[in-house]
Amino acid sequence: MPTAFLADQLAKDHATPAAHPESPARWDAALRGLGDAPLTPAPPRDATHEELLLCHTPHYLYTARQDVQAGLDQLSTGDTDICPRSWDVALRATGTCLNAVDLVMNREASNAFCIVRPPGHHASAGRGMGFCLFNNVAIAARYAKQKYGLDRVLIADWDVHHGNGTQDIFYDDPSVFFFSTHQSPWYPGTGAARERGEHEGIGTTMNCPFPAGAGSDEILGAFRTRLLPEMHTFRPDLVLISAGFDSRAGDPLGQFLLSDADFAEMTGLLMEVADQYSQGRVVSVLEGGYNLDGLTKGVAAHTSALSGTK
Numbered sequence: 001m002p003t004a005f006l007a008d009q010l011a012k013d014h015a016t017p018a019a020h021p022e023s024p025a026r027w028d029a030a031l032r033g034l035g036d037a038p039l040t041p042a043p044p045r046d047a048t049h050e051e052l053l054l055c056h057t058p059h060y061l062y063t064a065r066q067d068v069q070a071g072l073d074q075l076s077t078g079d080t081d082i083c084p085r086s087w088d089v090a091l092r093a094t095g096t097c098l099n100a101v102d103l104v105m106n107r108e109a110s111n112a113f114c115i116v117r118p119p120g121h122h123a124s125a126g127r128g129m130g131f132c133l134f135n136n137v138a139i140a141a142r143y144a145k146q147k148y149g150l151d152r153v154l155i156a157d158w159d160v161h162h163g164n165g166t167q168d169i170f171y172d173d174p175s176v177f178f179f180s181t182h183q184s185p186w187y188p189g190t191g192a193a194r195e196r197g198e199h200e201g202i203g204t205t206m207n208c209p210f211p212a213g214a215g216s217d218e219i220l221g222a223f224r225t226r227l228l229p230e231m232h233t234f235r236p237d238l239v240l241i242s243a244g245f246d247s248r249a250g251d252p253l254g255q256f257l258l259s260d261a262d263f264a265e266m267t268g269l270l271m272e273v274a275d276q277y278s279q280g281r282v283v284s285v286l287e288g289g290y291n292l293d294g295l296t297k298g299v300a301a302h303t304s305a306l307s308g309t310k
């Protein structure tokens, strides 16, 4: 089975101010990382309101839509710049990720990578922030559980920023394991090691914060020594990746030192988890990555590993 590469050009219609790091040019830069690999033909897909409600509150969805329709230049809930097209683009981004879940669950693809924007992992149930509107990867997790009856989903987040929104959504949910390596102290300020979940969800949130300057030793070390042992117990039915490439050396919004080889290696580790417990099923979703050349190279390394062409 091939690796599915999903990217909908509508993503470029989410306009941000000049010099904003989360720019439409990121979509092109990530696409270049695929090299000669063709995009997987898939019908354009928007997330439905019901699908958004898998993770977001009706109040937030109402507010965000009102903000876009009113022509605001930023969400009233946080630091996410918006334009008149942003609602539609965000719906398509989430829908693209749900398409990827379908392809992988229906065994039309072995695994998948989604080049989407806006990113999603800072969006919590009731608040968009950090360039994010809808939490694409979180909705994909709940969608996979609901539609395909999966019991347990892993979300591994190697973006340099803590995925506070994803953590928030699943903090008391033992069926979704959220694992994050991120710079600390850094935006958004959450993700301390002591944040491990609450109620039934205690133990299925795992945060590995590292200082500026951390790289392969710390981050791959955390994947090997912290995540892998947990997965032998958790045994996920599906592996999702919040693939942020702002943890790569040279990113303007992060100070980690990961190399392209490190992204390939983390990908391989997660594929091993998926091979062991999830029938190889991996769906990876683009989050951050703001050095355009670095984004291209990071995506190339990640997707080569996913498709076994490295």
Ligand SMILES: [Zn+2]
Binding pocket: 159, 160, 161, 244, 246, 287, 288, 289
């Ligand atoms: Zn980030």
